Amino acid sequence: MPRKRVAILISGRGSNMAALIEAAKDPAYPAEIVLVASNRPDAGGLATASSAGITTAVVDHKQFKDREAFERALQDVLETNRIDIVCLAGFMRLLTPWLISRWDQRMINIHPALLPAFKGLDTHERAIAAGAREHGATVHFVVPEMDSGPIIAQASVPVLPNDTPDTLAKRVLAVEHWIYPQALKAIAEGRATV
Numbered sequence: 070m071p072r073k074r075v076a077i078l079i080s081g082r083g084s085n086m087a088a089l090i091e092a093a094k095d096p097a098y099p100a101e102i103v104l105v106a107s108n109r110p111d112a113g114g115l116a117t118a119s120s121a122g123i124t125t126a127v128v129d130h131k132q133f134k135d136r137e138a139f140e141r142a143l144q145d146v147l148e149t150n151r152i153d154i155v156c157l158a159g160f161m162r163l164l165t166p167w168l169i170s171r172w173d174q175r176m177i178n179i180h181p182a183l184l185p186a187f188k189g190l191d192t193h194e195r196a197i198a199a200g201a202r203e204h205g206a207t208v209h210f211v212v213p214e215m216d217s218g219p220i221i222a223q224a225s226v227p228v229l230p231n232d233t234p235d236t237l238a239k240r241v242l243a244v245e246h247w248i249y250p251q252a253l254k255a256i257a258e259g260r261a262t263v
């Protein structure tokens with residue numbers, strides 16, 4: 070079976086992106102990363118992707134008059150690159166149903182919490198403040214409601230007594246890098262569907 074063509078959308082440092090790129094170096098992995106696109110020209114992950122020999126694109130949302138124009142440009146880039154699956158990895162723009170419906174069951178996201186707990190931002194800080202004993206990460210299909218959508222993979226980590234948002238984030242990030250490649254593999258092989 071041909072490997073699925075994957076685009077990763079980022080806005081920042083791209084450590085999850087790097088984990089996916091690393092996994093996809095294995096010829097037996099069912100997906101190849103053919104494109105990394107960022108809405109921010111200064112995203113650190115763009116350089117990492119280029120040095121791995123991956124095509125990069127910047128679709129800077131600030132250059133468009135509205136969300137629709139931005140998403141049309143993004144969709145064009147994805148279509149031009151004949152993308153099968155889109156992975157959001159620290160992509161900090163909310164997408165509209167217009168774009169999301171075009172990627173039904175073919176767009177996934179990683180969120181740094183055990184969904185449905187702690188949707189949104191500052192998840193580590195909020196988990197500590199809530200007195201959570203466990204925290205973690207979730208890979209899920211993208212649906213129009215933010216940080217919702219069927220769950221594909223989750224991993225939990227303990228919250229330790231002296232944790233700060235930073236120490237907890239580091240522990241969670243380690244499991245993010247572990248579950249995201251597994252979740253993409255499951256989808257690329259058609260083993261995870263809704």
Ligand code: GRF
Binds near residue numbers: 082086179
């Ligand atoms: C990760 O914690 C991810 O779960 C969240 O944003 C962060 C991105 O980190 N959505 P990176 O850019 O993958 O290093």
